[in-house]
Amino acid sequence: MKILAIETSCDDTCCALLDVNQQSDFKILSNIMSSQIKVHAKFGGVVPSLAAREHVKNILPCLEECCGFASMGKDVDLIAVTMGPGLAPALLVGLTAAKTLSYIWQKPLIGVNHLEGHIAANFINNSQLTINNSQKLLPVMCLIVSGGHTLLVLIKKFGDYQILGETRDDAAGEAFDKIARILGLGYPGGPAVAAGAAQITNYKFQISNKLQKSNNKPKTTSMGEPFKIKLPRPMLGSGDYDFSFSGLKTAVLYNFKIQPEKVKKSKNYIQTMCGKAQQAIVDVLVAKTVKAAQEFKVKSVMMAGGVAANQSLRQSMATALHEKYPQARLILPELRFCTDNALMIALAAFFKTRQHDLAMFKNSWRDLKIAPNARLD
Ligand code: KG4
Ligand code: ZN
DSSP states (O other): OEEEEEEOSSSEEEEEEEEEOTTSOEEEEEEEEEEOHHHHHTTTSOOHHHHHHHHHHHHHHHHHHHHOHHHHGGGOOEEEEEEESSOHHHHHHHHHHHHHHHHHHTOOEEEEEHHHHHHHGGGTTOTTOOSTTGGGGOSEEEEEEOSSOEEEEEEEETTEEEEEEEBSSSOHHHHHHHHHHHTTOOSSHHHHHHHHHHHHHHHHHHHHHHHHHHTOOOSOTTTTOOSOOOOOOTTTTSSSSOBOOHHHHHHHHHHHHTSOHHHHTOHHHHHHHHHHHHHHHHHHHHHHHHHHHHHTTOSEEEEESGGGGOHHHHHHHHHHHHHHOTTSEEEOOOGGGTSOOSHHHHHHHHHHHHHSOGGGGTTTTTTOOOOTTOOOO
16 A cells, blocks of 8 residues: 655655555655755744645645656555645645545545654664554553654553643743753754763863773863753653653743853853753653553653654653653664654554544545644543
8 A cells, every 4th residue: 555645744844655565564765855944043932834835836846756746646555645734824734635536535534643743753664563563562661752742652552642741931942942042052953062072072071081091080070060050840740741841941041041141152161051951851751751651551662753863861750761661662663763754644544544434534535624733532
């Protein structure tokens, strides 16, 4: 079965073609992504009306590149599209394209929840996993961390999600983006903050190597960290599984404001702040996920969403699980499938075809609507 998927929930125009056989083995035939980062970077974040305008410009060239849509219609068996959550004007572009193709080609159309797509991304090119052995992983504790969401989800079976906690204000990715903006690092903030933090880690590593070689003791413990930066771990001890990151961003802002101009612009300060902010976010995400995994005695822990690409988060999660709950298997999506892509939407649609008859989706081009605030549960 060939599945053509379209994803336009935010600022990337994505199309993919996936071929899945009877045994659920799949082959990636095409995976196209047209990024709008340059358009939004000057505004420090995604502007919904601009995102929609760019999707309109990009969607047909992306489809053409993905499957040569004018001639390929006969080879596509199913169309999948993101319904939400996401930006309404952006979602509308993808849904309209998908409905049009479904109508013209007379092919079934499945609407997919974007977050379900992020969860499905764990199965793409993951040699540990196949769709057929997925039942053995259950129950799963999944941390979904993206630009718009921070959720801890208990998955008892795929398609049945219990949200244990979510953010009360900013999402983890949003916190990365806002902190990057304060520090003048541009958009998207996550990779920029992570890169800044990595410089500090490297610097410290080099210093400690040098000291070890020369058998010296450090003269101060604050080498590489000459600034007083103490950031909170919001809701770490709240006793529930909710998150809050807006106070952390404010703490970064206050610290930044009191620094002299020269310090604010210095690499050392910016990189130190990146390291501290990243650590604060990672500490809270890891502690709550591991606690939830223990409490619900899950067999596996998964991560999903753009922030799951963060190396410090991936490593800290692996270390904490190994120490505190080694029974759980940690499953991580490949780095390039953490952020938005259409392959994950195709795969999530395939999961649905295993639960429902394809004929059910034959006429869904008539009724499908965008769902900008769709929930997982
Ligand atoms: O899942 P995604 O592509 O889009 C949404 O559904 O929101 O996630 C985008 C978010 C952005 O906030 C971006 O800054 C963050 O993921 N992100 C990262 C990293 N790569 C992307 N955050 C931390 N570290 C990264 N390496
Ligand atoms: Zn996403």
